[in-house]
Amino acid sequence: MVYVSLKYFILVAALLIIYYTLPISRRWLGLLAGSLFFYWWAAGRAFPIFLGTIAGSYFFGRYLHVMRERSPNPQKASIKRRLWLCLAILFVALPLILTKHSNFVLQYMLHRTPRSWIVPMGISFYSLQVISYLVDVHAGRTEPQRNILKYALFVSFFPQVIQGPIPRYQNLGFQLYGGNRFDERQFTKGLQMVVWGFFLKFMVADKAGVVVDTVFDNFPAYEGGYVLLAGILYSIQLYADFMACVAISRGVSGLFGISLDSNFLRPYRSKSVKEFWRRWHISLSSWLRDYIYIPLGGSRGGTIARYRNLLLTFAVSGIWHGAGYKYLFWGLLHGVYQVVGDATRPVKDRIYQCLGMPEGSLARDGMQRLGTFFWVMVGWVIFRSRQLKAGLAMVQSMFTIWNPWIFFDDSLFRLGLSWKECMVLLFSILLLAVVERAQERMCVRDWILGQHVIVRWGIYIAAVCAIWVFGTYGIGFDEKDFIYGGF
Amino acid sequence: MKGHGIFLIKGGMFAALLAAVLLVVNEVLVPHYFYDTTYAMTSTYRGFYKMERDSVDVLFLGSSHCVNAFSPQELYDSHGIRSYNLGSEQQNLLVSYYWLKEAFRYQAPRVVVLDVLLCFPYNAEEPLNSAEATVRKAFDVMRWSSVKKEAVEAVCEYDGEQSLSSFFFPNIRFHTRWSGLNESDFTSLEMGRHYEMKGYSLLRNRCNTEDYRPFEAGHEDGKSGMLPLMEEYLDRIVELCREEDAELVLVKTPCILGEVQSAQRYNAVKEFAEANQLAYFDFNEKNLYNEIGLCLSEDSNDGGHLNYWGARKVSRKMAEILDDRYDVGDRKDRQWEDSRLFYEAMVQNAELHDTGDIGQYLDLMAERKGDYTVFMAVKDEASNALNLDILDRLRNLGLETDLTGKYRNSYYAVVSGGRAIEEIGTGKLAKTGSFRNGRCSYEIVSAGYECGNMCSIKINGIEYAKGGRGLNIVVYDNLCKQVVDSVCFDTCEGLAATR
Numbered sequence: 001m002v003y004v005s006l007k008y009f010i011l012v013a014a015l016l017i018i019y020y021t022l023p024i025s026r027r028w029l030g031l032l033a034g035s036l037f038f039y040w041w042a043a044g045r046a047f048p049i050f051l052g053t054i055a056g057s058y059f060f061g062r063y064l065h066v067m068r069e070r071s072p073n074p075q076k077a078s079i080k081r082r083l084w085l086c087l088a089i090l091f092v093a094l095p096l097i098l099t100k101h102s103n104f105v106l107q108y109m110l111h112r113t114p115r116s117w118i119v120p121m122g123i124s125f126y127s128l129q130v131i132s133y134l135v136d137v138h139a140g141r142t143e144p145q146r147n148i149l150k151y152a153l154f155v156s157f158f159p160q161v162i163q164g165p166i167p168r169y170q171n172l173g174f175q176l177y178g179g180n181r182f183d184e185r186q187f188t189k190g191l192q193m194v195v196w197g198f199f200l201k202f203m204v205a206d207k208a209g210v211v212v213d214t215v216f217d218n219f220p221a222y223e224g225g226y227v228l229l230a231g232i233l234y235s236i237q238l239y240a241d242f243m244a245c246v247a248i249s250r251g252v253s254g255l256f257g258i259s260l261d262s263n264f265l266r267p268y269r270s271k272s273v274k275e276f277w278r279r280w281h282i283s284l285s286s287w288l289r290d291y292i293y294i295p296l297g298g299s300r301g302g303t304i305a306r307y308r309n310l311l312l313t314f315a316v317s318g319i320w321h322g323a324g325y326k327y328l329f330w331g332l333l334h335g336v337y338q339v340v341g342d343a344t345r346p347v348k349d350r351i352y353q354c355l356g357m358p359e360g361s362l363a364r365d366g367m368q369r370l371g372t373f374f375w376v377m378v379g380w381v382i383f384r385s386r387q388l389k390a391g392l393a394m395v396q397s398m399f400t401i402w403n404p405w406i407f408f409d410d411s412l413f414r415l416g417l418s419w420k421e422c423m424v425l426l427f428s429i430l431l432l433a434v435v436e437r438a439q440e441r442m443c444v445r446d447w448i449l450g451q452h453v454i455v456r457w458g459i460y461i462a463a464v465c466a467i468w469v470f471g472t473y474g475i476g477f478d479e480k481d482f483i484y485g486g487f
Numbered sequence: 488m489k490g491h492g493i494f495l496i497k498g499g500m501f502a503a504l505l506a507a508v509l510l511v512v513n514e515v516l517v518p519h520y521f522y523d524t525t526y527a528m529t530s531t532y533r534g535f536y537k538m539e540r541d542s543v544d545v546l547f548l549g550s551s552h553c554v555n556a557f558s559p560q561e562l563y564d565s566h567g568i569r570s571y572n573l574g575s576e577q578q579n580l581l582v583s584y585y586w587l588k589e590a591f592r593y594q595a596p597r598v599v600v601l602d603v604l605l606c607f608p609y610n611a612e613e614p615l616n617s618a619e620a621t622v623r624k625a626f627d628v629m630r631w632s633s634v635k636k637e638a639v640e641a642v643c644e645y646d647g648e649q650s651l652s653s654f655f656f657p658n659i660r661f662h663t664r665w666s667g668l669n670e671s672d673f674t675s676l677e678m679g680r681h682y683e684m685k686g687y688s689l690l691r692n693r694c695n696t697e698d699y700r701p702f703e704a705g706h707e708d709g710k711s712g713m714l715p716l717m718e719e720y721l722d723r724i725v726e727l728c729r730e731e732d733a734e735l736v737l738v739k740t741p742c743i744l745g746e747v748q749s750a751q752r753y754n755a756v757k758e759f760a761e762a763n764q765l766a767y768f769d770f771n772e773k774n775l776y777n778e779i780g781l782c783l784s785e786d787s788n789d790g791g792h793l794n795y796w797g798a799r800k801v802s803r804k805m806a807e808i809l810d811d812r813y814d815v816g817d818r819k820d821r822q823w824e825d826s827r828l829f830y831e832a833m834v835q836n837a838e839l840h841d842t843g844d845i846g847q848y849l850d851l852m853a854e855r856k857g858d859y860t861v862f863m864a865v866k867d868e869a870s871n872a873l874n875l876d877i878l879d880r881l882r883n884l885g886l887e888t889d890l891t892g893k894y895r896n897s898y899y900a901v902v903s904g905g906r907a908i909e910e911i912g913t914g915k916l917a918k919t920g921s922f923r924n925g926r927c928s929y930e931i932v933s934a935g936y937e938c939g940n941m942c943s944i945k946i947n948g949i950e951y952a953k954g955g956r957g958l959n960i961v962v963y964d965n966l967c968k969q970v971v972d973s974v975c976f977d978t979c980e981g982l983a984a985t986r
Contacts, residue, residue, distance in 0.1 A: 006652060184491060420666040457501055460501070460505070461504065461508055464505060465509070465512055469512060469516065469658070469665045470665060473659070473662065474653065474658065474659035474662050474663075475648075475653055475660045
């Protein structure tokens with residue numbers, strides 16, 4: 001719960017004072033000190049591993065650059081340079097592989113006793129961040145950072161180090177080092193974003209999580225319609241939870257005048273799984289595209305090769321999310337969705353034509369969106385389940401157990417949320433949908449800023465009070481960490 | 488940051504406004520226990536802060552047994568003792584200690600009377616020997632000071648489930664309360680004006696149990712063990728009283744605990760009291776019990792807590808002891824004079840609830856008809872056993888319908904603020920309306936034997952009618968904002984009361 005804790009925001013407030021009172025050219029030092037302190041505070045014993053990764057990758061980056069400079073043909077990487085790149089990537093990825101995947105191999109594949117590792121917080125995120133930096137330096141797409149302290153700030157920038165979004169050096173670095181002047185508008189928008197993040201976390205994600213946990217933790221006590229409901233709610237929970245984290249990260253960064261990339265683009269409005277992955281966890285999707293899919297050959301080499309590359313990329317995505325067959329299956333499932341979606345497109349187009357649903361029609365868009373959501377939701381059921389076998393059984397029960405009366409006989413109010421809480425959740429989800437719809441036409445935050453001060457303050461106070469009163473937090477609730485913090 | 492002064496000022500103003508709104512929200516969210524609840528902790532503690540400085544000579548501390556046993560008004564009326572009862576539900580010794588410490592900041596009591604129930608295991612599975620909610624009830628009302636800070640730190644130290652931040656930001660603890668907010672949560676300013684009971688909670692049931700015998704001192708050698716943490720805080724209370732030059736008196740109110748256990752606890756406390764040169768009075772001890780004419784069957788609400796009639800006996804005896812030993816009697820104080828009317832109204836509610844005599848019942852209602860809203864509905868038949876005396880008393884209440892000879896008729900009446908609405912007929916009758924300026928709604932239905940044979944009296948959607956044959960009466964006390972009694976008098980035959 002680091003990013004929603006009181007201590008975190010006390011730290012942010014203290015850092016803001018330090019940041020804006022330092023001379024502009026020295027402001028990055030304040031950020032660095034704050035970022036390292038934050039990581040030390042949040043990660044404790046894993047701090048040295050984190051520092052080691054920063055130091056090692058810095059020197060690897062420098063060396064890869066030197067090798068490229070000395071190379072007679074910098075555009076074409078020699079075997080030696082490639083080997084050094086592999087070594088650098090291995091250096092960064094090894095802790096990730098060891099801490100997150102070795103126990104799965106030991107326990108389930110080799111049937112040995114698992115080991116207790118110190119898992120650095122955010123290792124999955126900062127490892128990808130550092131790998132992209134190294135590859136970009138190797139490929140000459142970016143100049144390496146000469147100052148190790150500035151490089152350390154790039155890796156450790158506190159609002160995003162634990163849960164992303166995964167930044168690229170080209171986009172983030174210059175914002176960190178130059179020092180930002182206090183910008184009232186950006187500062188206010190940052191605060192708006194933080195409040196929005198709290199809304200998503202406490203009013204949507206954690207509230208939905210109560211029902212989701214009841215069903216998923218007690219399967220097979222709940223089957224059929226319960227699984228369908230929990231699947232839908234988990235899809236919403238995961239989205240709101242991750243978006244909350246990113247919103248808070250972006251909001252806090254905004255307070256320092258730093259702009260982080262958005263990680264979502266209304267993914268549940270996608271009309272295909274392929275489009276979904278262009279809208280969901282964008283920083284990871286683009287990372288996988290740039291550093292896995294394209295290096296594998298991308299769409300070059302014919303249909304079969306493209307499909308193979310897709311499956312491999314999504315397998316990596318699955319493995320990145322965690323150790324276990326269910327993650328691999330989930331990743332491959334999304335790969336298969338896309339392969340099947342691509343291969344059956346002509347057939348589907350013909351069916352839509354026969355049904356009188358031309359491209360762009362409301363009915364066709366609606367059906368495509370509903371279908372995409374459904375297949376993505378099926379994937380999330382497996383993703384959330386305890387194990388692959390249980391996940392498959394849950395999906396099966398969704399189709400084979402007939403108990404629609406649970407939606408009418410108040411059974412749903414016995415899943416941990418009273419009817420009043422359910423109403424709050426429903427209202428919150430609707431508000432999220434309305435805001436997303438509005439975002440297609442305008443920037444909601446700018447719209448609020450354009451209102452009269454009474455309206456503006458009224459909106460802010462109402463929002464904070466609503467979260468304060470109706471939010472799912474505090475004593476009596478299991479505090480839920482951000483879901484993506486566990487990946 | 489130069490040039491951003493206006494922005495910062497605006498930001499500061501917004502932060503102040505937001506903080507003020509959130510303070511109000513938290514005030515609503517924190518549960519309030521006013522005089523319309525059994526244990527009016529909010530009224531007790533807020534009221535204590537409103538007492539004139541150094542006007543309280545005797546303080547009572549302890550569990551609900553203490554809250555129900557010692558009535559400051561009885562002590563004042565019988566011996567002129569100015570006392571206040573700071574007891575609370577499941578008040579453990581840690582809570583007693585910190586409330587005593589807080590009390591010394593405002594008052595200089597000469598005597599502190601401490602109920603020892605929680606020295607022994609009560610909720611032993613809880614870190615503080617009492618439920619977390621009761622600890623919160625006692626401390627959430629305490630004003631912020633070094634004492635409260637110390638108290639909540641101690642609570643959090645012993646109870647890992649409690650969080651310091653939830654005392655500073657009570658919404659962390661109580662934010663789920665939004666779904667159960669009621670009238671008193673939104674009228675706390677108005678409700679907070681009544682603290683006339685001065686910490687005493689009046690119970691009005693009689694347990695009618697025969698399973699109680701007081702123990703005889705000296706017949707049992709064994710000794711119960713106090714909980715170490717409770718004993719530690721008992722020591723601290725002793726020390727604090729010495730520092731503040733107040734006499735500490737230990738008491739145990741009468742309750743069903745078993746003769747042996749009562750005696751063993753008595754022995755343990757007696758030993759402690761002697762070691763610390765303290766007075767100790769156990770009302771379960773046979774001599775004392777008999778001396779004041781206690782009968783637990785009649786004087787206890789449920790076997791553990793004294794009802795009004797038991798509290799009256801114990802309070803008056805306690806007043807006598809305190810006056811004799813510590814010379815704290817014969818004081819005159821406006822604060823106790825002014826509270827007498829309210830107290831008597833509460834006593835009258837108890838008597839109303841206790842009586843089975845329809846004549847007395849109607850008289851009691853008539854005495855306070857300005858405060859009561861009375862609902863009456865006939866089921867089956869209600870005229871046969873009525874006599875002139877009862878009809879006169881009904882008229883005193885403001886009812887004009889003559890029920891004589893109206894065999895098996897339907898009839899309802901609503902008397903509110905001295906004004907009566909009534910209807911009689913041979914068919915089924917129904918009436919809906921509101922009282923207390925529209926804050927409460929009612930639905931009343933009456934059907935005589937021939938036209939449905941039923942009755943219903945619903946207030947805010949809740950059924951209160953007993954549904955027996957005859958005259959069903961529900962009495963709502965507008966002062967207490969609650970139903971204080973529901974009874975059915977069989978006015979067809981025998982006039983027996985059913986509750």
